[in-house]
Amino acid sequence: MLVSLAVLIVASALGGMAGCASKAIPAAPPPAVVVVSTPLRQEVTDHEDFTGRTDAAQSVDLRARVSGYLAKIHFRAGDEVKQGDLLFEIDSRQYQAALDRAQAEVDGYDARVKRAEADFRRAEKLLPSNTITREEYDKIVADRGEAAAGLASAKAKVEQARLDLGFTRVTAPISGRIGRNLIDEGNLVSADSTLLANLVSVDPVFVYFNIDERTVLRLKRMAQEGRAEVRRGPDVPVLVRLADEKDYPHSAKVDFIDNRVDPATGTIRIRAVLPNPVQPDGQRRFAAGLFIGVRVPIGSPYQAVLVSERALGTDQGQKFLYVINDKKEVVYRPVLAGLLQNGLRVIEQGLESGERVITDGLQRVRPGATVEPKLEPMPVAPGRSETPKPAEAPPKANTAPEPSGAAAQPRKPE
Known part of the structure; x- marks a missing residue:
């Protein structure tokens, strides 16, 4: 009896110890599922964006x-x-009367001129025979000149009266x-x-915008270093958009750049000419005084690597991406981000073609963690129907093999 009781006590103790041991070792959680995408490659052009206003090319009070x-x-x-x-x-009756009066004076002086001409011809025949005196002859000549001058004055009055009548x-x-x-x-x-009233021209319209001094100096420095192409002279193309438009669908050409920087604002004024034809609905798209966004292209188009804006993180001012390596581990990757192009961010340094970038679930991962990647197309800005093609590795040369991935570097000067 005592032996059986001891056996039961030992068995219960061993069972409790086994239960504690199984609870002390929990099962490992599954890897977090994250959405990844490969970078996109697209032809882009560097640019600077400004704001401005439209104005009439001509205005008349x-x-x-x-x-x-x-x-x-x-x-x-x-x-x-x-x-x-x-x-x-304007009521033209008084001006019509003035014209008629001036015309009558012309008729009167015309008659005087004709009589003076006849007297002069007779005097020329009579003077050699001394039928008239020299004094009488001189008076006839003077009357003839006076009549001619009066006729010219009367004709000028007629012209003035005709102008006044037209000005009505x-x-x-x-x-x-x-x-x-x-x-x-x-x-x-x-x-x-x-x-x-006021009358303004409608086609074309002017677009006035200001470029700040720092941007002007930076563009000049980039041109000197060969990192940007700066066109000079008239007809420099720019793109514009209205306040309710997301893209820059309209083209204009710069025709004027001010000759000095405004010391009060630290900006230089630029003017572009924007066509404003009649639309199919019979209306014109632009009017004087509208707010306008202006995009100034800089340099020539080039191929760039782009990622979604939401894939980028910021760590004390440093932009970074989370990429997945072959072991499905999260790798922290500092990058140099460029301009925003069509809702995507240009990556100038730090990202290689073909790498998988985390675009959703950044808050659930940390560097070194193992995750379960779910490959999806790179998200593009809303409303974009055209999806750029994914970035591909550069083709291999015939002489020697190249690495499978090529870094996305800033555009080199041509």
Whole structure:
């Protein structure tokens, strides 16, 4: 009986010890699943982005050349008008009367000239026979010259009266869009004083933007070092976009660069010419005063390696990527990031073609950890239908084998 009890006690003790041993060694957790992608290779062009405003290429304040009461307005506010179109009409009756009066004076002096010419011809025949005195002859000659001068003066008055009559019709000096009329019919218009309306051209429009002093100096230094191509002279191409556009779908050409840096703002003003044709809906896309984004390409296109912006991490100002090696281990990789191109970041140094980059799940991993990679295409910015092709290793040379991966280096000067 005592022996059986001792056996039971020992068995229970051994069973408890076995249970404690099994709980002390937990099962290892499975590797974290992370989404990885291979870098993309795409032709890109370095650029700098700025902001600016559109402005009319031509702007005219319409004023009358003569005074009078406004008789009629021949346009609707906001209409597009062509050069020479009639816009305002001033009461012309007094100017028509002045023209008629001046024309009558011309007729009177014309008659005087004809009579003076006849007297002169007779005097020339009578003078040799002393039928008239020299004094009488001189008076006839003077009357003839006075009549001719009076006729010329009367003709000038007619021309002035005709101009004044024409000035009662205010026409468009340029083609463009006219604003609202600033004076209504029946009001008195003062010559060269009363503002009637404003007229601006619509095609093309100007884009004004400023480049800061540091960027100007950096671009000059890059050009001197051969790292960027800087075009000089007119017709330098730039890309522009409206405030509600993500891409830069419109092209313009720089036609003016200011000759000095503004000391108050530390910037230099640049102007580009932007075409503004009529769209299929009958409207024009651009108007004066719009906010515009401007992208200035720098240098020639080149092939670059790109990754999604969300794959990049920052460690005390240092950009880095998490890549997966052949052992499925996470490797911390410092990189030199370049410009943002179509929603993807250019990697200038630190990333090799064909490597697998973690694009999702960065918070669940640490360097050296083993993970389970899930390969997916490199995420592209929303709204992009075109997916660039993955980066491929450079082709092997015929003389000697090359490593399978080539580092993505900054573009070398040509």
